[in-house]
Structure formats: structure tokens, C-alpha cells
Amino acid sequence: MKTKLKFVVTVAMGTSVFLFFALANKQSWQLRSYQPSRAPAPLSRNIFPNGSGDKTTPDEEGARLSRLLQEFTGSYLDIPADNETATSADFTEFQILHPGSVYRVGDILSVLIRAKDMRNREKTYGGDFFRAKIYTERTKSSAPGRVRDFGNGTYGVTFRLLWEGDVTVSVRMVHSSSAVRVIKRVAEGFPFNRSWYQRRYITGNKSSTGWCSLNPNDLQIPEGGGICDFSDSYAGVEWYCQRPEGVACKQSVFHRHNGYLKEHTDLGLTEEEMRYFKFMHRRNGRGLEAIKAEIQSKNSTIQVAGNSSGADEEEQLPSCRPGLPVPVPSGYYRNGRWVSRVCATTRLSPLEYKKCLQNKILDFLGDSTVRQWAEFLAKLLNMENIPVPYFTSATAGPVHYLETEWNITTRYQSHGTPLKTYTWTNATVLSNLARIIDSIPGGPDRVVVVTLGLHFSNHPLSVFIRRVRAVRAAILRLRSREPETIVVIKPPNTTGASFNHLDEWPLFQIYLVLKEMFSGLPVVLVDTWEMTDCQFHEDNVHPTNDVISEEVSYMLSYVCV
Known part of the structure; x- marks a missing residue:
């Protein structure tokens, strides 16, 4: 009896969920002329870190985000395409500033990265993407560092020292600026259609499919069909799918992702550009991934002593x-x-x-x-x-x-x-x-x-x-x-x-x-x-x-x- 009751309750709950989401999505089953009748509620605060309730304009918000990205990901404009100026992980070095200092728990450790090109020449512009951490293998202790691009071929990294003992600095170049230039070019040339999405429509016992995109300009109108607009401005969503001939948008039943454009044949990467990445093997052929190469240093380890007060930082936390x-x-x-x-x-x-x-x-x-x-x-x-x-x-x-x-x-x-x-x-x-x-x-x-x-x-x-x-x-x-x-x-x-x-x-x-x-x-x-x-x-x-x-x-x- 309990088992039967549980089954009935489960079915009822599931059916309710299905009906709710079906109704919630019904408004999306419209053609391109549809305009949502309800607009998003106005925001009561801006994005600035002090959490104040002052309103900000979209331009001010955009400027704040631009400054944020500029500060921590550097300037990627005007990166030269010359292969000889590509950053070399083998020649690039980092050094600990003030390596002879006495370090204690709670101190800040500063590191300077000097990027060099394939001819061992110092770089004069930024755009390389680094990640950095400190660690002690013996105690499985580690902490991330914050990398800042100075835009002149040098990068600053800061760490807070949080435990005693031998602490080693690790810096990895995820992408050279040349690789970033390629990523930017591809992103600008293929902003929406690097991923393939599909929608399946069911009509009786027959099914048909159409391609989907965040931008309707990426979609060709099929012969005898049209474009379904599944966008929802209230939720910040833009979504469009081809409507095959003889089906209605409300007959869209299934969604899936169906792969990516290929780097060499579809995205137009040259052999030289592909050298900025590491080859990876996948089911449909070779692909590219970040090199994530370790950067060397003459001295990458320091000794950290306990802090002078002897206080445990954790005990002071709320x-x-x-x-x-x-x-x-x-x-x-x-x-x-x-x-x-x-x-x-x-x-x-x-x-x-x-x-x-x-x-x-x-x-x-x-x-x-x-x-x-x-x-x-x-x-x-x-x-x-x-x-x-x-x-x-x-x-x-x-x-x-x-x-x-x-x-x-x-x-x-x-x-x-x-x-x-x-x-x-x-x-x-x-x-x-x-x-x-x-x-x-x-x-x-x-x-x-x-x-x-x-x-x-x-x-x-x-x-x-x-x-x-x-x-x-x-x-x-x-x-x-x-x-x-x-x-x-x-x-x-x-x-x-x-x-x-x-x-x-x-x-x-x-x-x-x-x-x-x-x-x-x-x-x-x-x-x-x-x-x-x-x-x-x-x-x-x-x-x-x-x-x-x-x-x-x-x-x-x-x-x-």
C-alpha cells in the first residue's frame, strides 16, 4: 500500500512539474514577431564592490567591467602576428622580488614575470595569459596568486603567505599573447556559430530538425519554413531555431548540441597559428588546447616563518x-x-x-x-x-x-x-x-x-x-x-x-x-x-x-x- 501511494505521489509531483514548465515555456513557442509583454524588474544597485544602493547607467556599468578586465587580463589590442615575436615559455622567466627577506605568515610575496620571445628578446607588450600559485607538496598546502598585466611585457604576481615552511612559487603560461590574438580573431569572426545546436520538431509520427543559434543572422530560412523565436528578454535569453516546412514552432520538442566548428578546416587557422597551442586527440580528429607551460626561475622557493603574534588567523574569523x-x-x-x-x-x-x-x-x-x-x-x-x-x-x-x-x-x-x-x-x-x-x-x-x-x-x-x-x-x-x-x-x-x-x-x-x-x-x-x-x-x-x-x-x- 505504501509503495503504491508513493508511486502515485511521485507521478503527481512529476506531472505537476511537467505542466508547470510546459506552461512556462508556452510563451516561447512564437514566431519572430512575438514581443514579451513583461520586462525585467529594474535593478536596485550597481555592480561596484561597496554594494551601495546608488543606481548606475549601462554605460557606467560597462566602463567598470572594462576597467576590471583591463586590470587583470591586460590589453589584447594590436598584438603582432609575427611568429618570431610570439612569447616563448622556455625563455620567459619569473623572479621573486626581495628573495633574501625574512617572510612570515600573513606577509605578501611579490613576483615579477618577464616575457621573452622565440629569440630570447624581452617583450615590450602584454597579452600573455598566466596562472600562478604557491604550494608546499609535503603538506598538500597551496594558494592561488593574482596576476596583473602591466602591458609592457612584464607581469606582477602577488601571493599572501598563509602557512609556515618551504613555499614554492609556480607560474604557468596558459596562452601566449599570439594564441590570445588567434582566440580573439576567431571569437570576432565566429561570435555565435562555433557551437552547433539543433531543435527537433514532432508532427504525429514524423520528426524534423532545424539548426539553432543565439543570433538569427546565423540561420538560413529553410525552404517553405521560417525561424522560430524562443527568446525571452525577461530572462536575458536570445534563442532562434530554423522551422522546417510544415511544422509549427509549438511542435518543437527536443534540444541538443551537435558539435563544434573544426579549427583548421572551419575556423581557418593556419599551421603557424596552430603552433601556438598544444594538440589534443579527440573522437573526431585532433584539436587544440592551451599549452599551460611551466615558467622557470633561478630561485622559486622561500622559507616562511610563523607570524610574530602567534595568532591563528582562522580563530579570528566570523x-x-x-x-x-x-x-x-x-x-x-x-x-x-x-x-x-x-x-x-x-x-x-x-x-x-x-x-x-x-x-x-x-x-x-x-x-x-x-x-x-x-x-x-x-x-x-x-x-x-x-x-x-x-x-x-x-x-x-x-x-x-x-x-x-x-x-x-x-x-x-x-x-x-x-x-x-x-x-x-x-x-x-x-x-x-x-x-x-x-x-x-x-x-x-x-x-x-x-x-x-x-x-x-x-x-x-x-x-x-x-x-x-x-x-x-x-x-x-x-x-x-x-x-x-x-x-x-x-x-x-x-x-x-x-x-x-x-x-x-x-x-x-x-x-x-x-x-x-x-x-x-x-x-x-x-x-x-x-x-x-x-x-x-x-x-x-x-x-x-x-x-x-x-x-x-x-x-x-x-x-x-
């Missing part, structure tokens, strides 16, 4: 709560565990987490990296996967988990298009992220985790900014309805993918924009870029379980105070 200021770096690894510099974190057993999360609902919204969080938590708490009575996919969701004894519910759902899933996915349940957040009641027993970025890396940054603005407005509305709702922002992490897919140069800019757009708001920032920037594993779009464990543990410190 309890974890949303809206706390985030220092740089926000934390570091010690003995393989992430140590927050924002607040005093807690580590609990699975049973203690169950007690803490009793009667709570956690929404994990975004891409597969936050799906990893939902899956990790479900395994940790021994939660049951609740099936839904309609076709969906693990990539897009919705996926629901339930822990019956303590009444803990979690959900994973994707952020909507552009969604890079090779599996045909039910388009009728692909809602846009701002609307998903609007549908959440909120309250003290609700945790909403949001990530955005990875699926936008080979589209214009303006597309991402427009989407983030709408998501931020939805979060402000949620917080206005229920101020006790805990909202967690998860930036993208470092990756090991190809430059045409998940390259770190555009992802780093996405990371900076996301941090800036949510600075000063009463939300939780789990800085997964920093947590993977200095990890002891190879970069991977899907980090290893021990890294996911640290990310989830840190997030739960704001829930289980």
Missing part, C-alpha cells in the same frame, strides 16, 4: 553568513583541505549534515559542475533518486533526490539554452534560469545554488553579461520575497578543454564578471575558480571528488552554522 566580504585569496589548501579566509567553516559527519538539513530543499541550478554537487550530496546523504514520468536527461534535469527519514529534498536543473548536451533533451522542460528562480518560494529552509558560465565560453561576453543581469535581478526578487533564503553563487572552475570549447581565457573573464556582478549582495560566493586554480590535480572541467567534497563542505558551512 561565523559563516551570506554577504561577508571576500578577501583575495578567499582561502587556501592545507593538508588537502580548503581553509576559508572568509569565515569559520564547519566539517560534519553525514549524520550531522542530515540533522542540519532536515526539512530543507536545496536547488542546484546551472550546469554539470553544480550537478556534481547535487550528485555528491545525494551520495553522501544516501538520498534516493526520484524518477519523473516524462522524458528528460541527466544533463539538463530536472533531477530530484529525496532523503525520507530527515525529509531532505534536492533538485538539479540546467540554466537553459545555450546548453551543450549531445543527448536529445526535452525542450518543454528547459526553462530559463531567471524564471526558475522566480518560481522558488524561498524561506529559511530553502538553499538556492546558482552557477553560470561554462556553456557561454565560446559566445560573446555580452551574451553572458545580459544573462547574469537577469539572474541577478531574479535573485534580488527572491531575497526581497524571503530574505532568509540562502543563495549561493558558484563561478566556473578551471578546465582542461580545447580553446574552441571551454578555453580558460574567456572563462577567466566570465569568472571576473560574475564575481563583480554579485559583489556586495547578501549571497554566498564559493570561489571555485580559486579552489581549482591551486589544486594538486590536473585541470578538468569536472573536478575530482576530493575537490568537489571541499566545495560542498564549504557551501554547507553557510547552512549548518
